[in-house]
Amino acid sequence: MNTLWSQRFAQRTQRMHGSAVRELLKLTAHPEVISFAGGLPASELFPVKEFEAATARVLSEHGPQALQYGVTEGWPKLREMIARHMARYGILVNAENILITSGSQQALDLIGKVFVNPGDRILVEKPTYLGALQAWSAYQAEFIGVPIDQNGMLPYPLESALRAGPKFIYALPNFQNPTGATLNMERRTELVRLADRNGVPLIEDDPYGQLRYEGAHLPPLVSIDAGRRNGKLYSGNVIYLSTFSKTLAPGLRLAWVVAPVEVIERLAQAKQGSDLHTSTFVQMVAYEVARGGFLDRHVRHIRAVYRQRRDAMLDTLGRHFPAGIRWTKPHGGLFLWATLPPGIDASDVLKAALEQKVAFVPGASFYSDGSGTGTMRLNYSNSTPERIEEGIRRLGSVLRVILKPSRQSGRQLPISA
Amino acid sequence: MNTLWSQRFAQRTQRMHGSAVRELLKLTAHPEVISFAGGLPASELFPVKEFEAATARVLSEHGPQALQYGVTEGWPKLREMIARHMARYGILVNAENILITSGSQQALDLIGKVFVNPGDRILVEKPTYLGALQAWSAYQAEFIGVPIDQNGMLPYPLESALRAGPKFIYALPNFQNPTGATLNMERRTELVRLADRNGVPLIEDDPYGQLRYEGAHLPPLVSIDAGRRNGKLYSGNVIYLSTFSKTLAPGLRLAWVVAPVEVIERLAQAKQGSDLHTSTFVQMVAYEVARGGFLDRHVRHIRAVYRQRRDAMLDTLGRHFPAGIRWTKPHGGLFLWATLPPGIDASDVLKAALEQKVAFVPGASFYSDGSGTGTMRLNYSNSTPERIEEGIRRLGSVLRVILKPSRQSGRQLPISA
Numbered sequence: 001m002n003t004l005w006s007q008r009f010a011q012r013t014q015r016m017h018g019s020a021v022r023e024l025l026k027l028t029a030h031p032e033v034i035s036f037a038g039g040l041p042a043s044e045l046f047p048v049k050e051f052e053a054a055t056a057r058v059l060s061e062h063g064p065q066a067l068q069y070g071v072t073e074g075w076p077k078l079r080e081m082i083a084r085h086m087a088r089y090g091i092l093v094n095a096e097n098i099l100i101t102s103g104s105q106q107a108l109d110l111i112g113k114v115f116v117n118p119g120d121r122i123l124v125e126k127p128t129y130l131g132a133l134q135a136w137s138a139y140q141a142e143f144i145g146v147p148i149d150q151n152g153m154l155p156y157p158l159e160s161a162l163r164a165g166p167k168f169i170y171a172l173p174n175f176q177n178p179t180g181a182t183l184n185m186e187r188r189t190e191l192v193r194l195a196d197r198n199g200v201p202l203i204e205d206d207p208y209g210q211l212r213y214e215g216a217h218l219p220p221l222v223s224i225d226a227g228r229r230n231g232k233l234y235s236g237n238v239i240y241l242s243t244f245s246k247t248l249a250p251g252l253r254l255a256w257v258v259a260p261v262e263v264i265e266r267l268a269q270a271k272q273g274s275d276l277h278t279s280t281f282v283q284m285v286a287y288e289v290a291r292g293g294f295l296d297r298h299v300r301h302i303r304a305v306y307r308q309r310r311d312a313m314l315d316t317l318g319r320h321f322p323a324g325i326r327w328t329k330p331h332g333g334l335f336l337w338a339t340l341p342p343g344i345d346a347s348d349v350l351k352a353a354l355e356q357k358v359a360f361v362p363g364a365s366f367y368s369d370g371s372g373t374g375t376m377r378l379n380y381s382n383s384t385p386e387r388i389e390e391g392i393r394r395l396g397s398v399l400r401v402i403l404k405p406s407r408q409s410g411r412q413l414p415i416s417a
Numbered sequence: 418m419n420t421l422w423s424q425r426f427a428q429r430t431q432r433m434h435g436s437a438v439r440e441l442l443k444l445t446a447h448p449e450v451i452s453f454a455g456g457l458p459a460s461e462l463f464p465v466k467e468f469e470a471a472t473a474r475v476l477s478e479h480g481p482q483a484l485q486y487g488v489t490e491g492w493p494k495l496r497e498m499i500a501r502h503m504a505r506y507g508i509l510v511n512a513e514n515i516l517i518t519s520g521s522q523q524a525l526d527l528i529g530k531v532f533v534n535p536g537d538r539i540l541v542e543k544p545t546y547l548g549a550l551q552a553w554s555a556y557q558a559e560f561i562g563v564p565i566d567q568n569g570m571l572p573y574p575l576e577s578a579l580r581a582g583p584k585f586i587y588a589l590p591n592f593q594n595p596t597g598a599t600l601n602m603e604r605r606t607e608l609v610r611l612a613d614r615n616g617v618p619l620i621e622d623d624p625y626g627q628l629r630y631e632g633a634h635l636p637p638l639v640s641i642d643a644g645r646r647n648g649k650l651y652s653g654n655v656i657y658l659s660t661f662s663k664t665l666a667p668g669l670r671l672a673w674v675v676a677p678v679e680v681i682e683r684l685a686q687a688k689q690g691s692d693l694h695t696s697t698f699v700q701m702v703a704y705e706v707a708r709g710g711f712l713d714r715h716v717r718h719i720r721a722v723y724r725q726r727r728d729a730m731l732d733t734l735g736r737h738f739p740a741g742i743r744w745t746k747p748h749g750g751l752f753l754w755a756t757l758p759p760g761i762d763a764s765d766v767l768k769a770a771l772e773q774k775v776a777f778v779p780g781a782s783f784y785s786d787g788s789g790t791g792t793m794r795l796n797y798s799n800s801t802p803e804r805i806e807e808g809i810r811r812l813g814s815v816l817r818v819i820l821k822p823s824r825q826s827g828r829q830l831p832i833s834a
């Protein structure tokens with residue numbers, strides 16, 4: 001780095017997490033690579049025709065408004081639509097409880113800006129969403145990781161971690177990124193109770209909740225918390241995040257926060273300093289596409305396609321992966337999670353896999369403490385069943401070589417020389 | 418505020434600036450108010466037809482790509498277009514020197530995130546852009562204000578302020594918000610030289626540079642700095658910001674940073690944690706509207722209209738404002754700046770003005786130290802000459818009452834009672 005600039009960067013930015021996701025997104029750009037790496041929705045499912053019609057209508061009917069500055073909190077009609085939508089999931093709120101953000105990543109950043117002081121501890125699932133670790137590392141947070149199983153955070157480590165005095169708890173209850181795990185009902189109730197009893201706010205990140213492929217919908221933490229308070233309108237202990245990125249299109253960068261009004265006001269104040277407001281044009285177009293029941297029909301379609309892809313991956317994993325590797329069976333979302341036998345490093349697997357033109361994310365990226373080297377995140381939403389079959393076959397071959405190095409090198413010795 | 422939440426907000430957010438601009442933007446929503454308050458471009462000039470054609474083409478030809486996640490640095494074709502555009506203003510850079518941001522406000526925020534540690538001092542013009550004060554207050558910056566006149570920062574106070582060891586200098590050289598002042602050529606050269614000699618980076622914010630209504634274009638600080646280094650490609654001491662908000666449409670939230678590659682990399686890392694990337698859809702639509710020379714033709718049209726509005730405001734000020742008030746005569750941009758006689762508080766004027774359905778921004782908002790109570794910012798871009806005439810007439814009446822309180826109260830006494 002140029003010394004002119006290197007000495008000028010604040011020391012604390014040295015602490016920001018590396019650019020693993022960004023670098024990995026670049027891998028997915030090569031069409032010959034079968035990538036299970038990104039967290040990308042299937043772009044062939046984007047409702048392009050509906051976007052064409054919606055954009056034409058927004059511009060012809062409200063062009064000057066759509067292209068002008070707007071208020072920081074978000075376009076009122078979109079906030080009202082989201083409040084009505086939330087009510088269907090048992091979250092009874094008004095538009096004033098909604099803040100529109102430029103993707104959920106911005107919501108995480110704003111939460112960091114408002115809540116996190118240097119050295120504050122944040123209780124996270126272990127592993128957890130890399131983007132949250134990145135967002136809060138910029139504010140010099142420390143992380144306390146609570147191990148999870150297929151049913152979410154383990155109760156005893158959770159109670160123990162709460163004694164360390166975290167500033168807040170960050171949880172992804174549905175089909176968690178990266179593991180696909182879902183917090184079960186008993187643990188949801190207990191998590192909400194413990195958070196409230198300890199006076200520790202809960203951040204509930206729910207990008208995938210509508211993408212359930214089997215089993216019954218479980219109530220979000222925010223509505224369990226509201227139920228404990230007998231509050232019809234929301235005034236509780238949970239900040240809930242969701243997004244249009246997985247149901248409509250991530251290229252919009254459009255998401256929302258549900259929270260008590262005083263929290264929304266503080267986040268809006270922080271947002272004003274961060275980007276003034278989210279694109280008016282994008283907000284009006286998304287509203288126009290989503291309204292009139294289209295979004296519900298579209299989500300049903302996405303669910304059917306992704307379920308098929310999840311099933312294809314589970315099926316091919318069973319056929320192509322060697323013994324000794326375990327993986328999750330998510331009930332929804334975009335990811336599953338594989339655990340390698342002891343002593344195998346997933347970043348070595350990735351290097352070998354890229355030579356065979358197949359990619360995934362080594363799981364260590366999702367740990368705040370450098371552990372998880374023997375784990376892999378596999379995305380199934382952005383590949384057809386045929387590509388999944390071929391990609392998992394390639395990955396299986398790579399893993400067989402790595403898991404049986406001595407036998408494999410034996411094979412490569414010439415038989416007679 | 419609910420005590421459940423109030424105790425949880427980080428102490429430092431108490432230091433964030435109030436929501437003056439946000440509250441004032443709300444005033445502009447009432448159609449009966451003639452508002453010189455906001456900084457809004459004229460929405461009747463937005464090229465809605467061109468946006469309709471561009472959006473239809475982007476979606477029909479590249480729909481899935483436009484709606485998908487993109488890379489943090491920005492859509493490559495837009496970065497290349499901006500690099501070519503910059504070359505015309507003597508800023509010789511490659512696409513890798515460009516970072517696309519969600520409005521210039523985000524660029525200010527990212528600069529704060531990367532550079533500012535608590536207690537760092539930032540050298541600013543006095544007065545300066547409120548959004549910059551807000552962005553950097555969130556990172557607990559302190560401000561050193563250097564007084565300006567119609568030709569920008571005063572040389573002697575600048576040298577003195579540099580001795581206080583600022584982290585960087587923030588300057589708006591062209592038609593500054595809020596005063597309309599333009600840094601003259603001699604002071605540009607000297608500012609660049611002093612910044613370099615003291616090892617203090619310069620942040621050059623240039624949202625209005627293309628909106629010049631008279632006089633010759635002056636070279637940006639970034640190209641003066643590059644000239645001192647004989648560098649063909651950019652590797653200097655200046656970070657340059659510009660935006661599509663004033664030339665195309667602010668509702669897009671689309672702007673860019675020009676900087677040495679190592680600075681772009683650090684800002685991109687911070688941006689990844691802040692919002693992953695700026696809307697792909699918006700970037701592709703803006704590119705499609707701007708390309709092929711349209712943006713240049715459109716800017717010529719905007720210039721002609723705004724020049725007429727500036728002239729209308731200068732003319733009506735001369736006719737309707739009472740003696741004792743001074744104002745600037747900006748050579749471009751959206752604002753002029755009025756100074757009241759000693760002892761008059763512009764916030765009292767605003768209260769009286771709102772009763773007469775005319776609005777402006779009291780200038781104190783643009784000072785980091787609470788001074789400037791006798792100043793007013795007047796926006797002329799978002800009102801027709803007829804509305805400007807009527808609004809300045811109303812404001813003139815209000816000011817005549819306030820400037821002659823004794824005679825005026827005498828008048829209001831009943832003549833016989």
